[in-house]
Amino acid sequence: MSAVDELFVRTRDENRAALVGYLPAGFPTKAQSIAGIEAMVDGGVDLVEVGLPYSDPVMDGPVIQAAAEQALAAGFRVSDVFDVVAASAATGAPTVIMTYWNPVERYGVERFAADLAAAGGSGLITPDLTPDEAGPWIDASEKYGLDRTFLVAPSSTDERLAMTAEASSGFIYATAVMGVTGAREQTSSLAPELVSRLRQVTDKPVGVGLGVSNGAQAREVAEFADAVIVGSALVRCLLDAPDESAGLDAIRTLARDLRAGVERK
Amino acid sequence: MTYAQPDATGHFGRFGGRFMPEALVAPLDELAAAWTEAKADPAFSAELDRMLREYANIPSPLYEAHRFSKIAGARILLKREDLNHTGAHKIRNVIGQALLAKRIGKPRAIAETGAGQHGVAAATACAYLDLECTVYMGEVDTQRQALNVARMKMLGAEVISVTSGSRTLKDAINEALRDWVASVDTTSYLFGTAAGPHPFPSMVRDLTRGIGDEARAQCLELTGALPDAAVACVGGGSNAIGLFTAFIDDADVKLLGVEAGGDGVETGRHAATITGGEVGVLHGARSFLLQDEDGQTIESHSISAGLDYPGVGPEHSYLADIGRASYVPATDAAAMSAFDLLCKSEGIIPAIESAHALAGALELAKELGPDSTILVNLSGRGDKDVHTAAEYFGLLDGPVVLDEGVEE
Numbered sequence: 001m002s003a004v005d006e007l008f009v010r011t012r013d014e015n016r017a018a019l020v021g022y023l024p025a026g027f028p029t030k031a032q033s034i035a036g037i038e039a040m041v042d043g044g045v046d047l048v049e050v051g052l053p054y055s056d057p058v059m060d061g062p063v064i065q066a067a068a069e070q071a072l073a074a075g076f077r078v079s080d081v082f083d084v085v086a087a088s089a090a091t092g093a094p095t096v097i098m099t100y101w102n103p104v105e106r107y108g109v110e111r112f113a114a115d116l117a118a119a120g121g122s123g124l125i126t127p128d129l130t131p132d133e134a135g136p137w138i139d140a141s142e143k144y145g146l147d148r149t150f151l152v153a154p155s156s157t158d159e160r161l162a163m164t165a166e167a168s169s170g171f172i173y174a175t176a177v178m179g180v181t182g183a184r185e186q187t188s189s190l191a192p193e194l195v196s197r198l199r200q201v202t203d204k205p206v207g208v209g210l211g212v213s214n215g216a217q218a219r220e221v222a223e224f225a226d227a228v229i230v231g232s233a234l235v236r237c238l239l240d241a242p243d244e245s246a247g248l249d250a251i252r253t254l255a256r257d258l259r260a261g262v263e264r265k
Numbered sequence: 266m267t268y269a270q271p272d273a274t275g276h277f278g279r280f281g282g283r284f285m286p287e288a289l290v291a292p293l294d295e296l297a298a299a300w301t302e303a304k305a306d307p308a309f310s311a312e313l314d315r316m317l318r319e320y321a322n323i324p325s326p327l328y329e330a331h332r333f334s335k336i337a338g339a340r341i342l343l344k345r346e347d348l349n350h351t352g353a354h355k356i357r358n359v360i361g362q363a364l365l366a367k368r369i370g371k372p373r374a375i376a377e378t379g380a381g382q383h384g385v386a387a388a389t390a391c392a393y394l395d396l397e398c399t400v401y402m403g404e405v406d407t408q409r410q411a412l413n414v415a416r417m418k419m420l421g422a423e424v425i426s427v428t429s430g431s432r433t434l435k436d437a438i439n440e441a442l443r444d445w446v447a448s449v450d451t452t453s454y455l456f457g458t459a460a461g462p463h464p465f466p467s468m469v470r471d472l473t474r475g476i477g478d479e480a481r482a483q484c485l486e487l488t489g490a491l492p493d494a495a496v497a498c499v500g501g502g503s504n505a506i507g508l509f510t511a512f513i514d515d516a517d518v519k520l521l522g523v524e525a526g527g528d529g530v531e532t533g534r535h536a537a538t539i540t541g542g543e544v545g546v547l548h549g550a551r552s553f554l555l556q557d558e559d560g561q562t563i564e565s566h567s568i569s570a571g572l573d574y575p576g577v578g579p580e581h582s583y584l585a586d587i588g589r590a591s592y593v594p595a596t597d598a599a600a601m602s603a604f605d606l607l608c609k610s611e612g613i614i615p616a617i618e619s620a621h622a623l624a625g626a627l628e629l630a631k632e633l634g635p636d637s638t639i640l641v642n643l644s645g646r647g648d649k650d651v652h653t654a655a656e657y658f659g660l661l662d663g664p665v666v667l668d669e670g671v672e673e
């Protein structure tokens with residue numbers, strides 16, 4: 001059983017959803033991105049998604065784009081991500097990398113998997129790699145015992161939901177809306193239906209992301225999902241903060257609010 | 266053996282495929298199915314042919330460039346795509362995609378553009394076919410190509426200036442894809458070149474292959490034989506694949522793609538993706554691309570905005586890989602020298618993109634000799650480039666007022 005599997009056993013026992021938090025590695029610096037992750041775990045995040053900054057993030061809205069651009073401008077290198085993963089995993093929270101595909105292919109799929117496993121990472125979330133093109137990653141993840149989180153969307157056919165669920169391990173990432181990352185005023189009306197369609201074909205845990213930004217929204221999503229995934233709202237805490245400690249305080253406060261939401265209380 | 270690419274999932278050997286957010290996979294499958302159906306429907310083909318003929322001035326003529334040939338030292342035939350409506354081959358692709366959009370009932374269209382040529386063609390097709398049109402263009406390009414921005418607006422399109430990333434074509438594509446993920450129920454993405462995720466590379470090829478099909482027949486009629494070589498410039502690859510496709514099974518016809526060599530491939534400031542790039546994934550397909558050690562995309566450089574793209578369509582990577590086509594760079598200087606030569610010897614101002622093909626042909630002529638026939642795709646006309654070229658050749662005395670009082 002992977003660390004991610006164990007987390008979902010525990011949260012199911014506790015009758016709550018897991019809280020998944022995203023922050024990009026190297027934003028605004030490597031050390032500060034690690035401090036941000038520690039703050040969100042401290043505030044109650046159960047599973048950490050470390051974003052890998054990429055030059056062409058087509059699935060991301062303005063907030064995460066801006067963070068990735070800053071990280072790259074500050075000299076982020078792909079090999080830095082493993083230090084961030086190691087520090088994140090050291091908090092005790094299972095840690096996965098969310099990455100576009102080209103940096104992994106360029107690094108070498110097998111080498112990336114080996115270094116991720118060595119850093120204590122649990123797996124990858126791949127926003128532009130579907131199981132259709134994932135042969136080498138599936139092999140490498142098997143070899144190194146890593147989880148594969150693929151995405152599903154409201155537009156996915158039933159056939160693709162089944163195929164994607166079958167190829168996934170750890171959890172499946174259901175994108176709540178047709179759109180890119182970014183906080184939204186209202187939770188999606190499409191998400192409950194997507195998750196219930198997914199439940200027909202799998203009993204693997206389902207995380208719902210895209211747009212969740214506060215505890216009230218997290219509570220709504222926790223009614224039907226196994227995990228609530230929050231990205232842009234956490235990144236914004238750092239983007240908007242006047243100084244580092246204000247940013248970390250904002251992250252901790254938001255994480256606590258979100259955590260209360262996923263407790264379903 | 267006859268050439269049959271791609272496979273059912275859009276792979277040209279190890280290239281191509283579909284590296285896209287899952288949200289777009291079902292829509293891309295629907296698009297692929299709709300295109301397969303439309304292509305097989307004689308009513309659709311007849312309608313498209315009629316539009317190209319009546320509206321876009323297609324088929325374009327094949328022209329024997331006598332004076333240019335004399336200087337080149339080989340018989341040079343120009344496929345005159347510069348005479349098409351809107352001034353380039355791009356109209357073939359975009360009318361086809363816009364007509365498909367009508368057929369599947371999507372009222373809104375989006376497009377990306379670099380130089381503005383595809384954006385102008387898209388705005389034109391949308392005006393013609395009554396579609397709402399939004400064009401994404403990098404902020405840097407909106408400044409370099411202010412007149413084309415005005416053209417698109419005149420034609421009723423909304424132009425969105427993209428301020429993320431390097432603010433050029435690749436970022437315009439990113440932003441168009443972000444729009445599309447959120448709007449795909451009502452919106453078609455009119456993609457401007459033979460790159461991107463399946464089915465775009467093969468669909469765009471199907472729509473531009475008329476260039477080569479016509480030129481092959483025109484060349485046979487004019488000379489009684491096939492040309493020794495077919496030459497085209499390569500940005501994303503739509504005009505080149507449109508020219509090459511008709512000749513792929515003619516093993517004796519050499520296929521030459523000319524990439525933008527910028528300041529010279531050795532300087533790192535270029536857009537010669539196949540010559541100077543490495544295999545990776547960008548904008549939905551595996552192909553050659555300009556990237557750093559970490560797989561981050563590197564910005565390209567070329568005097569020609571239409572060739573200034575760090576990627577290339579996957580079929581060109583495949584044709585290079587199997588050795589059926591070769592790809593060489595032409596520097597800014599070589600292209601501008603060929604540009605000057607065509608202006609002065611033939612009275613034709615070519616697009617700077619097309620001038621790269623001419624530069625490649627001049628080199629090739631030295632190799633093939635005076636008995637050879639070289640077919641060159643003159644992919645577009647140079648009206649849009651008058652300012653750039655005049656600046657390059659130092660023909661401007663004072664500041665030129667473009668529009669809205671912007672001085673360049």
Ligand SMILES: Cc1ncc(COP(=O)(O)O)c(C=O)c1O
Binds near residue numbers: 380459503
């Ligand atoms: C006249 C002309 N030729 C060539 C190109 C390059 O595109 P492609 O490689 O897709 O033919 C462009 C692009 O804007 C163009 O305007």
